[in-house]
Amino acid sequence: MARKLSTLVVFGAILFALLQHVSMAQQTHVVGDTLGWTVPNGGAASYSTWAAGKTFVVGDILVFNFRTGSHSVAEVSKGAFDSCNTSSPISISTIGPTNITLTSVGSHYYLCTFPSHCTLGQKLAINVSGSTSPAPQPSPATPPTTTPVMAPAPSVSIAPAMAPAPASVAQTYIVGDNLGWSVPTSGPNSYQRWANGKSFKVGDTLVFNFVNGTHNVAMVSKASFDSCNTTSPINTISNGPARIRLTNSGEHYYMCTFPRHCSLGQKLAINVTGTDATAPTPSTTSTPSSPTVPSSDSPVNSPPAPSASAPSLVLAALPLTFLSFALVRLLN
Ligand SMILES: *[C@@H]1O[C@H](CO)[C@@H](O)[C@H](O)[C@H]1NC(C)=O
Numbered sequence: 001m002a003r004k005l006s007t008l009v010v011f012g013a014i015l016f017a018l019l020q021h022v023s024m025a026q027q028t029h030v031v032g033d034t035l036g037w038t039v040p041n042g043g044a045a046s047y048s049t050w051a052a053g054k055t056f057v058v059g060d061i062l063v064f065n066f067r068t069g070s071h072s073v074a075e076v077s078k079g080a081f082d083s084c085n086t087s088s089p090i091s092i093s094t095i096g097p098t099n100i101t102l103t104s105v106g107s108h109y110y111l112c113t114f115p116s117h118c119t120l121g122q123k124l125a126i127n128v129s130g131s132t133s134p135a136p137q138p139s140p141a142t143p144p145t146t147t148p149v150m151a152p153a154p155s156v157s158i159a160p161a162m163a164p165a166p167a168s169v170a171q172t173y174i175v176g177d178n179l180g181w182s183v184p185t186s187g188p189n190s191y192q193r194w195a196n197g198k199s200f201k202v203g204d205t206l207v208f209n210f211v212n213g214t215h216n217v218a219m220v221s222k223a224s225f226d227s228c229n230t231t232s233p234i235n236t237i238s239n240g241p242a243r244i245r246l247t248n249s250g251e252h253y254y255m256c257t258f259p260r261h262c263s264l265g266q267k268l269a270i271n272v273t274g275t276d277a278t279a280p281t282p283s284t285t286s287t288p289s290s291p292t293v294p295s296s297d298s299p300v301n302s303p304p305a306p307s308a309s310a311p312s313l314v315l316a317a318l319p320l321t322f323l324s325f326a327l328v329r330l331l332n
Pocket residue numbers: 083085086087088
């Protein structure tokens with residue numbers, strides 16, 4: 001019995017190490033997404049809403065997009081964050097955009113030190129964990145500058161080995177990322193470059209960020225796409241931001257039908273893989289499901305993983321599966 005137990009502990013340690021490794025896949029979080037790092041119209045709720053539901057892990061990168069001279073990003077204490085006290089930040093960067101790599105677990109607080117920007121809502125608080133499993137939260141007294149702490153090994157449990165396969169999780173893509181859905185200034189191939197290397201699957205959601213009346217999103221045929229013919233789109237969405245859930249595999253073509261926008265490059269073609277969605281949303285083979293229904297897009301709470309993370313997850317899954325089998329045999 002004792003031998004079995006110690007073997008179990010060893011297995012547990014190995015499992016935990018592997019899970020730690022899996023969770024090392026680094027993610028990049030663009031703070032505020034298309035909003036960037038600015039004084040938000042919606043007040044401080046804008047950035048807390050953005051952070052809600054996201055998981056921040058040691059090694060992840062925060063990208064603060066701002067114009068040098070218009071904003072700054074400073075890490076501060078909780079006290080300074082709460083009172084928008086900009087007099088003694090822990091660290092500060094005045095050059096935009098700024099990338100900040102999260103190096104320690106616990107709460108991290110950021111604000112802009114420009115006069116009144118913080119009180120107007122340009123502030124962000126996040127919790128950083130050491131692994132993707134629900135990590136023990138450090139006590140609030142933990143200073144934010146602690147070096148990465150190895151969490152204590154959890155009691156042995158088979159559950160972590162059954163972690164859901166991340167490959168099947170539906171993803172939400174912000175079309176163009178910070179560019180949003182607009183006439184690109186960086187050339188007609190901007191959206192194709194954005195789509196390059198991404199693999200869109202049935203169930204994923206595309207978010208087209210635009211303001212009502214300035215653009216629209218029309219799904220069109222390949223011929224209309226190629227010639228920027230705006231006369232007979234398959235369907236058109238005029239209200240931004242538009243969320244389109246991909247319900248069919250195959251090629252999908254989108255453009256803006258505002259005069260000249262398509263020929264100036266506001267067009268996107270993607271290939272969607274996977275099995276066509278069956279029942280849940282009523283849809284025909286030629287039209288996307290009702291794109292404004294928010295209920296169908298909610299489950300995504302993590303940003304798209306960098307493509308490099310997928311292979312490492314697959315690699316890690318093999319020994320994990322093997323270990324679970326070994327563990328089950330040992331227990332019987
Ligand atoms: C801001 O923080 C500094 C340093 O912690 C402190 O000396 C100062 O009194 C604070 N200012 C306000 C208005 O709380």
